[in-house]
Amino acid sequence: MKTTITIRGTHCKACKALIEDVCSDFKEIASCTVDFATGKTDIEHTDELNWDELKREIESAGDYKVELAHNI
Template sequence: MKTAVIKIKGTHCNACKLLIEDVSKDINGVKSCQVDFKTGETTIEHDEHFDFNLFKQEIESLGEYKIEINNKNI
């Protein structure tokens, strides 16, 4: 199991947090996703089947969200 920390710009409220966490559950390889909507910092626990590009595409398609990578554990 690996942990990735990313920043999602555009998170403004608890609804953003819940939406991203809910959609993340359906992305292959994601075991958990915790979003801090105040800072945009998002922690993803994932396995070897995790596809960051798919995750990025799915989340950015939800609205005005932009993903930045904070570490290389992806």
């Protein structure tokens, strides 16, 4: 399934590459696309994805703030 989350603090292409790289470590994530200008991140994933862990990983990679949608 596909979920869109918002990541605050992305300001350049390196952030995009970095977050997409973090995502690629999760075997539950099939694809991840970050729009660094808006912070909107589209994630294609399975139901098993641990959102809290993803949030922790991304936030520890840089000065980012992950805003998960309410329904997650």
